[in-house]
């Protein structure tokens with residue numbers, strides 16, 4: 001009977017309840033999507049390792065480093081291996097087709113970035129073909145790339161048309177791995193530059209050093225930078241993770257804004273729902289007073305009111321959470337190229353549950369307290 | 385047969401009640417003393433604002449006097465705390481309201497069943513008893529109807545069934561016919577009379593209507609918070 005009362009009370013004003021549920025659904029869904037966007041933002045950094053150091057030009061990422069630094073970095077104590085990479089920044093067919101492309105030294109690069117998985121055959125084919133490239137599984141899916149395809153990129157930083165043959169499609173070790181990149185031979189870039197614009201050859205964007213012990217990352221970073229102090233290309237070395245986070249922190253204000261909006265949405269629905277519950281309970285003052293007269297204690301009324309509020313919150317929240325997954329999938333389809341990883345995390349779902357619950361509990365708090373405290377005779381009088 | 389010394393079911397001694405409206409104090413009951421015997425059917429009459437409802441609410445244990453003693457069925461209800469008083473009401477008082485006060489989301493049967501939730505009873509026992517009570521008020525065929533699907537008189541009969549279901553010592557009714565047409569009012573009054581005659585329920589009824597009061601055994605008159613007389617009704 002208690003559940004009958006709670007449920008029927010909840011749906012007494014059908015339209016009002018449906019609107020409240022819709023509001024909650026939208027709020028919880030919006031919160032889930034926005035949280036997922038934020039996680040996606042940080043995903044690159046989360047996938048990054050603390051056991052890798054990125055050395056770049058101290059002035060700016062856009063200034064290159066000399067080729068001979070590689071050997072010098074390798075000789076520093078604690079460095080296990082060194083690779084190098086250049087940001088290519090080419091356009092595939094149309095400018096809107098954006099995806100990250102890196103010219104790398106393949107053997108050492110794949111040796112360090114073990115989270116990029118290739119079959120032995122793909123790996124061999126890639127290493128042997130100077131014009132070969134590999135693409136991430138997600139990138140391949142987006143553009144329909146297949147092994148053996150030739151793709152042409154228009155260089156923006158390095159002018160001209162550049163042809164590549166896809167030799168492999170790499171997958172990620174786990175969900176955090178960025179599988180939306182394209183990697184190709186640094187040699188191909190460099191040899192071509194030697195012909196087209198010799199002044200730009202033998203320049204390296206960043207060096208990647210794998211270190212033996214993560215705990216020594218700070219010390220080794222300092223050692224690398226010290227090595228090149230007072231040269232004409234001073235360096236700045238940080239862990240891969242810090243490097244990625246540096247990128248994120250440059251966009252921090254956007255992330256903060258999104259986070260604020262996501263909580264604002266929850267706050268608004270909380271206000272709406274609290275108002276609805278207050279109104280509903282006030283309308284039923286005489287009923288609650290009658291129950292009290294019949295001998296039901298304040299606890300029973302509290303149960304009725306919290307039950308009703310939580311039932312509405314559970315339905316709205318439940319639909320919102322369930323809708324987050326297909327919505328995120330649709331989101332990933334359109335915005336996927338900006339976010340290498342776009343997945344609804346368990347934390348996000350837990351927060352959604354938590355906020356739906358909080359909305360239900362907080363909305364019931366004042367009405368329940370009022371109903372529990374009001375004197376029977378005053379409650380009965382309100383019948384009109 | 386030896387007779388027990390007849391102690392009244394309800395005994396009020398010097399009951400005082402004052403309401404505060406802002407700075408102002410409104411004296412409502414100025415020291416009321418009287419008894420109600422078990423099995424009595426008492427009507428309380430008086431002009432509007434004379435304190436009838438206030439007095440009834442005190443007897444029903446849903447309000448407390450400022451001073452004075454109220455003993456019902458041997459229990460001094462003034463010393464009970466809120467929870468004890470609620471239990472006491474659940475055991476001892478049946479309520480009939482002017483506007484029926486049924487739960488709109490529950491069926492007639494469920495409304496009658498409601499007070500039994502406070503008893504240690506199975507669902508089946510509750511149902512059976514509620515149906516029986518509905519039968520007593522002649523509404524067994526309306527068990528599944530919502531209050532909104534019933535006429536005023538029928539709703540009040542459901543309310544009477546609800547008041548009866550716990551077999552209370554005392555039934556209180558505040559203008560039970562105040563919202564009904566003459567015919568329905570008569571039905572309700574006859575029903576209350578039967579409860580009194582056939583199962584010996586003690587009833588205290590507040591009314592404006594002297595014809596309604598004529599169904600009672602005795603009429604108490606209240607005037608500005610003071611008792612101004614008692615008359616026995618001759619049948």
Ligand SMILES: Nc1ncnc2c1ncn2[C@@H]1O[C@H](COP(=O)(O)OP(=O)(O)OP(=O)(O)O)[C@@H](O)[C@H]1O
Pocket residue numbers: 378403404405410412430431432433434435436437438439
């Ligand atoms: N909660 C309250 N606060 C302030 N004054 C009150 C309150 N309840 C009742 N009163 C006052 O107490 C007096 C008696 O009220 P009560 O409801 O007992 O009268 P009544 O005899 O039942 O009148 P009626 O026939 O109109 O129902 C009235 O003057 C009323 O205004």
Ligand SMILES: [Mg+2]
Pocket residue numbers: 436437438558
């Ligand atoms: Mg009154």
